[in-house]
Amino acid sequence: MRSLASELRKDRLATLTIRAGGITVILLVVAMVVAIGAQALPLFAPTTVGPVAAVAEAEAVAVGFGPRSFSVWWLGRGGRLTAAEAGGEPAPVVDLGTGLRSVDVELGGVVTVVRADGSWLVGRVGASDPAEAPAHPGIGWRELAKGDAGGGAGSLTGGTAVRTLDGGLLVALWGPEGVELAEWQDGGPVVAVRRIPLAGVTSAALAGDSDHLALVDGAGALQVLRLADLAPLPTRGLDRPVTRARFLHGGRTLVATELGGAVVVAIETPRVAIVNEGRGGVEIGGSTVPPGGRVVAADDGRWDGLAGRTEVRVGRVAPEWRAIHRLEPPSGSATAIATAPRGRCFAIADDTGGISLYNATSGRLLTRSGWASSPLSALALAPRGDALAAVADGRVLRAGIDHAHPEISLRTLFLPVWYEGYGAPATVWQTSGGSDGFQPKFGLWPLLVGTLKATLYAMVVSVPLALLAALYVSQLAPPWLQTVVKPTVEMMAAVPTVVVGFLAALWLAPRLELWLFPCLVAAATLPAAVAVAVPLWRALPTRFRRRFPKGAELVLLLAGCGLAVVLAVAVAGPVEARLFDGDFSRALFETWGIRYEQRNGLVIGLALGFAVIPVIFTIAEDACSGVSRSLVQAALALGATRWQAALRLVVPAAAPGLFAAVMLGLGRAVGETMIVLMAAGNTPILDLGPFNGMRTMSAAIAFETPEAAVGGTLYRVLFLTGFLLFVLSVLFTTAADLVSARLRRRHAEP
C-alpha cells in the first residue's frame, strides 16, 4: 500500500515537472517572438512633432540648427546672427550688416547673404563637418567667400552656396540679367567663374554633392542644369509653374512646390540611346528603326531585353529629371522648404502657419502640425532630422520630432520603390553605402526570394534521396547494410555546416563550373541507368538470380550507375564540343543570355541538400521502421513482392512521418546560415534560376548585423527579417503537424 501511494506521488510529481517544462518551453518561444517583434515594431511607429516652444522673440529672416538639435540660431532683420540652446540665453555670434536683400541657408549651415548694395557674403554657421567639429558643440561663424556686385549678373537679387564633396564651395548669384556661378577652393581664391545668360531667374538651388543647378524663373519654369557643361537636362512631369525648388541631401532628388500647392518629388533617372547597328530594321517598342537609326528612350526597364541582341547597341545618354511622386499638398501655399543632411526627409512651411513633414523615398506625408496663426517665414530641419525651427509673428519657434525610421513603411519594404538613378521602381536590398549621401534600400523581396530559392534547390536534391534511402534502408536493404548506412547518414549531420559551406565554396563550386556539362548529362543518365538496369535484372532467369545473396543486386546497380557516370563524362566532352563550341556555360550566356555564376543555386542545392538529408532520412527511416513488421510479412505471405509491400503498404502507413520529415527538413533549410553565407555569392537578386546566386534572410542577418548600429533602421529591419524567418518556420512546422495529423486520422480509419 505504501509503495502504491509513493508511486502515485511520484506520478503526480512527474506530471507536474513535465507540464512545467512544457509550459516553460512554450513561454520561452512566445517570449522570443515578442522580444524579436518588439525590436522590429518601432519601424512602423508614426511620426509626431513635439510641443512648439518659443526660443526667442526676434524679427528673423533666417533660422538654422547647430550641430546638435537643441542649438538654434537665427539671423535678425538687422543682420545680427544670434544663437541659443533650448532653454538657454541668446548669445550674439556675428553681425552681418544691414540692408539684407536675400538670405539663403543650405545644408551644413552654409549661409549666403546678398545685400541691397549688391555685395554678397557666404559663411558657415556652426560645425557639422566631423573633421572640423570642435569638441563641444558651439555655434560659430566662419566666412567662406565674399564679393562686391556680381560681376556680370547686374544688380544681384539673390544667391545660394553649397559645399562640394572635395571641400570646395560653389556659389550661384543671380540678377535680372543672368546667373553667375563661381567655384572656390576651401579658403583659397576663385577657381572658375561661369555665366549663364538666363534672364528673369527668381530662385536657384545647387547640389554640391552631385553637381546640379536648378533655376526657377518668374514665370515658374524650372530648369535643371548639369554643372559640368551647363547643359539643361530634360525634365518630365515638371511642366507646371513652380514656386521654389530644392535638392535633398545627395543631390539626386529635387523637391519642388507648384503654384497650386502641390509638392513634387523628382529624381534623376537614366535614359538610353538605342542604336541599330545591323543591316535590317529592328522593331523597338512597336516602331521600326532603320539600320543606323537611333532612338532615345527612358530606361524604364523595357529595353533590357534588347541588350542581348547583337545588332542593337544600348548606350546611356545624359539622365533626365523625372517627377515620380506628387505628394499630398501642405495646408496652404508653401513659404519655405527645409532639408536635412541625413536621409531623404524634408519639411514645407506654409502661409497658414503649418509645417508638413515628408519623406521623399517613400513619397509619404509623415505628419502635419500647426505652428502659428500667421505665415511662417523661415524654416529649418535639424541635421539629424529630429527637430524643426521656424519663424512666425516675430518669434523663433522650435519643436522636436519623434521619428526614427521615416523611410520605412510596408510599401518600401515589400513593394517596388523608385530610387534615385533607377530607370524604374525596383525592390532592392542595398542597406549601407559608407557615406552620408547614400539612399539606403530596404526591399525585402530579394531576401525572401533568395531564401525560397536556396530552400527549393536544397529540397529538390535532398527529398528524393533521403526518402528513397529511408525506404530502402528500412524495408529492402540487407541487415548488414542497414548497420552501415544508418550511422553514416547520421554522421553527415555531425559535419559542421561551416565546413560544408567552406568545401562548397572553395572546392565544389570551381569544380562544378569546370564539369558543368558532364554533371548535367550525368544527372540525366543516372536515373536512366537505374530505369534500364532494374528491368534488365528482372528479365534474367530466376534460377540465375537465386545464385546471388540477398542485397547483391545493389552492387550490380552501383556498377550500372558507375557505368552511367563514365558514359556521361565520355559522351559529354564531344557533345559539348560539337553543340556548344566546347563551352556550355558560354553557350548558355550567348544563346539564352543566362550567366553562369560560380556560386549558384546548384552548388547551394548540393551543399544545403547534404546538410538536410540526415534530418529527413533519420525521421523518415524511423517512420518506415515503425510500420508493423507483421503487416509487411502478411503482405509478403500473400504474394506481394518486397517492393510492392514497401510502396503500397509502408509508404501510406508511414506517410504522416514522411511528411513531417520533409517539413522538418524544410524548416532546417530555411534557417540554415553558414552554408549559404559562404557559398551562395550573397547577391541579393530576384531570380530563381539555378545558375546564379542568392542572399537568404539568415545570411543577410549574419552578414549585416555587425554593421548595424543598435536601434538604427538596419538593426530593426534585420530584426524584422528574423521575425519573418521565424514566422516562415512556424508556418512550415504547423503545416507539417496539421497534415500529419490528418494523414494519421485517415490511415487510422480502416
Place this chain on the structure above:
Amino acid sequence: MAWLLLAGLCAPAAASEAPRLDPALPSYRPVEGLAGTLTAVGSDTMLVLQALVAEEFRRFHPQVTVEIEGKGSSTAPPALLESTAQIGNMSRRITGGEADAFLERFGYQPVRFEVALDTVGVFVHQDNPLESLTVAQVDALFSRTLRCGGDTDLTVWGQLGLGGDWATAPISLYGRNAASGTYGYFRDHALCRGDYKDTVKEQPGSASVVQGVEGDRYGIGYSGIGYATAGVRAVPIARREGEDPVEASWENAANGRYVFARFLEIYVNKAPDRSLDPLVREFLRFLLSADGQRVVMRAGFHPLDAGTVERQLAKLAG
C-alpha cells in the same frame, strides 16, 4: 569565424617594389609597466596589419593582450558607441551619421588617426590580357547607375576590346560586403557614389575577393593591394579617357598619381578634457613610430611620412 580563418591563411604578399621608410620617423620608446586588454574592432583590410602590430607591441609590453576583430569598417562605430572596443579600425572616413550618433552619446566627436596608406586595386585573373581601365569604365563594370560618365553598361569582356575567347565571355564581378570600408570607399571613388549592381558577388573578406578572381578566369574584383597574389593582376587605372593609365604601385599611391589611394584610420573615444587611456595611447604611439610603420610595410601597406605622423601624434597630446 570563417573569414578570420580565411584571412589568416592568406597573409598578404608584399607588392613588387617595397616602399621605403621615412628616416625622419621617431623610434618607439616604451613606457614601464603597461598591462591590460586592448580590443580593436573594425576593418577587415586592417586585420592582418593589426595582428602583426599587436604581436610587435606585445614584445615591448608582454603584460598587454590585444583582441582584434575584423568584419568591416562599419562595425567600428557601433563598437566604439557601445564601448565594446577601445580602437575602431576603419579603411574609410567615418560618416557624418556615424559621428553624429557618437556625438549624441558622448558629447564630442571620436578622434581620428591616420596610420597607413593603402591602395585599392582592381584585380583581374592573371590570364586576362586587359591593359588598362578608366574610372568611368570601372564604374560601368560595377555600377548600375553610371555616374562617372560612362555611357554603356559593361557586361562582356569584348566591350573592353578583348578578343579571342574573351570577346563573348561575361564579366564576373567580385566585391566586398556592405560593412566593409573598401566597399564604401570604392562606391564613393570608383562609382561616383552610385549603386553597385546586384550581381556583384559580395565576399566577407579582402582575401576571398582575390581568391574569387583567382579561381574565375573571367572575374574582376576590387580589394586592398596588400592582398594581391600571384594568381591575379592589378589593372592600371587612368583618371580620364586619354590620360595615361597609372600602375597601382606604392610609389604612385604616395605621390597621388594612382586614383584609388586612401588612408587607413583608427578612431578612438577621447574626451577633450581628459587624456587617453595609457593602453590606447601607447598602442597608437607604437603604431606611429618607425617600428610601427615598419610593421605597416610588412603587412603590405605604405608607411606614412614623418610630417603626417607628427600631425597624428599632435592629436594624442591634447
